[in-house]
Amino acid sequence: MKIFPAIDIKNKKCVRLIKGDFDNKTEYEMSPVEQAGKYKEHGFKNLHIVDLDGALSGETVNIDIIEEIIAKFDLKVEVGGGVRNFDSIQKYYDSGVEKVILGSAAIKDKNFLNEACQKFPGKIALGLDSKDGYLSVSGWKENSNLTTLDFLKDVNDYGVSRLIFTDINRDGMKISPNFEETEKVANLSNCPVIISGGVSSIDDIKKARELNNINIEGIIVGKAIYDGDIKLDELAKDIDA
Numbered sequence: 001m002k003i004f005p006a007i008d009i010k011n012k013k014c015v016r017l018i019k020g021d022f023d024n025k026t027e028y029e030m031s032p033v034e035q036a037g038k039y040k041e042h043g044f045k046n047l048h049i050v051d052l053d054g055a056l057s058g059e060t061v062n063i064d065i066i067e068e069i070i071a072k073f074d075l076k077v078e079v080g081g082g083v084r085n086f087d088s089i090q091k092y093y094d095s096g097v098e099k100v101i102l103g104s105a106a107i108k109d110k111n112f113l114n115e116a117c118q119k120f121p122g123k124i125a126l127g128l129d130s131k132d133g134y135l136s137v138s139g140w141k142e143n144s145n146l147t148t149l150d151f152l153k154d155v156n157d158y159g160v161s162r163l164i165f166t167d168i169n170r171d172g173m174k175i176s177p178n179f180e181e182t183e184k185v186a187n188l189s190n191c192p193v194i195i196s197g198g199v200s201s202i203d204d205i206k207k208a209r210e211l212n213n214i215n216i217e218g219i220i221v222g223k224a225i226y227d228g229d230i231k232l233d234e235l236a237k238d239i240d241a
Contacts, residue, residue: 001209002218003239004048004078004194005039005225005232007032009062015052016223018172020129022052028226032065033072040073042236048164048194048220051081058082060091070096078162080127089120099162103127104137107146110155117159125162128152130181136168148181149188156190162217163193170198172223177204183213192217199224205238 008015009032010025018024030038036047047069053061059082070077079092080101092100100123106113117124129136130148148165165185167178177198186193192215195208199221208219224230 001205001216001238002046002194003044003205003235004046004218004220005044005235006048006050006220006222007035008050008052008222009065010052012062012065014226016172016226017052019168020171022056026223026226032062033068036069036073036075038232040075042232043239044236045076045239046218047075047077048196048222049077049079049081051079054082054088055080056082058084058088060088063091063095066092066097067095078125078164080125080164086116086119089116089123093120093123097123099123099125101125101127101164103129106155107135107137107151110158113155113160114158117161121159122161124160125164126155126160127164127166128185129166129168131168133181149184152185152188156188160191163189163191164196164220165193166196167198171196173198174200174224174227174229176200177208177219179207179211182216183211186213186215189215195219199230201229202234202238205235209238 014028014032014035015025051062076098078099079097083102084105089100128148133147135146135148165182175198177195182195
């Protein structure tokens with residue numbers, strides 16, 4: 001199972017939000033580049049980055065930081081946050097990003113998602129952010145009135161290469177991921193699924209492995225690293241891809 005340590009960037013700093021709330025954030029001293037270097041030193045190969053400035057503006061605000069991380073550390077990076085047009089996808093593609101995560105823009109406009117998958121085969125990941133079974137959009141401020149599973153059924157054949165499923169109620173809360181709902185998504189999805197939101201300890205990593213679901217590709221770990229609940233030395237023992 002792939003481990004994706006997370007870096008959320010806001011105002012050039014590493015931050016973590018509680019349930020996606022910009023008013024409820026914690027800033028950390030280490031810069032995004034320094035944090036990525038720390039992950040590389042411990043042997044991690046994959047990295048999950050969210051450009052929170054981009055999520056608000058719809059622009060690739062922190063692409064210079066992301067390019068520096070890729071150039072310095074040769075990590076496989078997936079990036080999301082405000083990607084709303086082909087120009088932004090192209091910029092990330094050109095910068096060496098492995099997967100570009102589409103979220104709200106894809107949910108609001110399925111044609112955009114479909115076209116993106118055709119234009120950038122193997123490069124498009126879909127972020128499904130769910131609250132009580134319904135997809136949320138626009139920085140998790142709006143309920144789309146679409147159930148997660150119904151939407152997935154509609155877009156399952158578009159050619160998405162990876163799916164990141166986040167339970168908003170658990171994100172940043174360190175109360176364990178929603179394994180049950182993630183399994184439902186994984187069993188339906190035509191592409192590999194990443195578990196996101198709520199990881200609290202190494203036990204959650206073990207539980208994810210024990211699901212033994214061939215369609216669950218990996219797990220994202222964020223706040224538990226920054227707060228010291230999970231030590232990188234310990235987490236690194238679980239790296240296998």
